[in-house]
Amino acid sequence: MMSRFLFVILLTLPMIVQAKEAAPTSDDPALEQRLMNLATELRCLVCQNQSLADSHADLAIDLRNQVREQMKAGKTDDEIRAWLTQRYGDFVLYRPPVRSTTALLWFGPFLLLLVGLVGLGLYLRRRRQVIGQPRFTDEEHARAQALLHSDQGPPTS
């Protein structure tokens, strides 16, 4: 009985725990909006499937703070992107620049589409040839006609 009571108490614990205070943001909503727009295009390196805008990793918070500082200092988005890639490489960009190393990434899907289209075209052409061929020879046709018009019923045995 006691243990069950304890269990219920434990279950309610998460409600008591308070959420962490929101990270300090600047009082300029336009700048915050610009920061978020840029940050959604940037990858968080700690949790790689999250953007810098979504991530709560310490590094992401630090990076957002530094980006905010640079925006206040009047840097353009391009300058900030360059600042980040200089440190972390193109990997931080969700939209990497077109280079020889990223060509497959950019054009690979179109290549696959092309292969698929060529394959489909070849298949359809072969199929059309098959359909174009008469399915019965004249002799077979005549035999079928004869069978259909004869008085004989279907073979019973």
Next chain:
Amino acid sequence: MARYLIPLGVFIVLLGFLAVGLKLNPREVPSPLIDKPAPAFQLERLDQPNQVVKLEDLRGQVWLLNVWASWCVACMQEHPVLVEFSKSGVLPIYGLNYKDRRDDAKAWLAKNGNPYNVSIVDADGRVGIDYGVYGVPETFLIDKQGVIRFKQIGPVTPEVLQDKILPLARKLQG
């Protein structure tokens, strides 16, 4: 026959790609800083807060920069390797104590041994960001001209030390 061979071939190629993919570590992001000058810093020493160490102070030698923290679990794993290696005296090891509390860091070194010639304090992680640090521990090999030659992401293992860091360091030392 061909109608079975083509899917089989596609399957084998796919299997090959997946096998290679299994061995790649997505957490290892190639650093753009390799063969680039190490970013400048000016940081306090861990043991003597009033003394500052600059990047220029370390010119003229081949050295290791090891990013560590007392809160970092993987650092515990590599620490004995570094302690053992520091005894050989082949390379000076400088520690960058990353986003740590000074007292915690000192206590950690006292407990686990200190392989560092000097540890410097990067309390707010700014120098770490300049070095593209995203996961502690990370280790950089820096040459006499202050150029980064190698970066190890994650713990330094005896194999990495023997097969990668040491041969390169000997070459750089000339």
